[in-house]
Amino acid sequence: MTEPITASYVQEDGDWKITVSGSGKELTGRAPGIIAARDRADQLVEKLSPPEHSTVVHLLNGSALEFTAAYMTARLTLPEIEPLEVPPPANGKAKEKAAKPPVPQGKELPKAVDEAKSKEKPEPAKTPAKAAQTS
Secondary structure (H helix, E strand, O other), X not given: OOEEEEEEEEEEOOEEEEEEEEOOEEXXXXXXXXXXXXXXXXXXXXXXXXXXXXXXXXXXXXXXXXXXXXXXXXXXXXXXXXXXXXXOOOOXXXXXXXXXXXXXXOOOOOXXXXXXXXXXXXXXXXXXXHHHXXX
C-alpha cells in the first residue's frame, strides 16, 4: 500500500526549511537552495518510509504547482559566469590552420571512401585576368 507523504517548503533568510510528514511522523531539515532542499526532502522521506511504498507531494505555500514552478525555474536557470578570456598566441601570430579534432570511434568514414576523397584533386581556380582574356 502506498503511503502519502507531504514535503512542505518555506524560505527563511535565504535558506529553505523542509518539513516532511507521513506515517504519523514529522521530520525537518534545512538547505541553502531549493534544489538542495528537494534533495534533502528525499533523504528525509527515506527515513520515514521505503521509496517504493511512498508517494511524495512537494508543496510551496501549500501549492504543488508553486513548488514545481520554483523548482523547475531553479533547475533550468543557468548561473551567471564570467566571460571567457582568450590569451594571445605565444608567438604573436594567429595559428594558420587548426588541427582537426579527433573523430569519435565508430564515426569514421569507411577506408575506401576516405582514400577516394584524398585522391580527388580540386580544379585550379581561374584568376580574374585569365577569365577576362578568354572573353
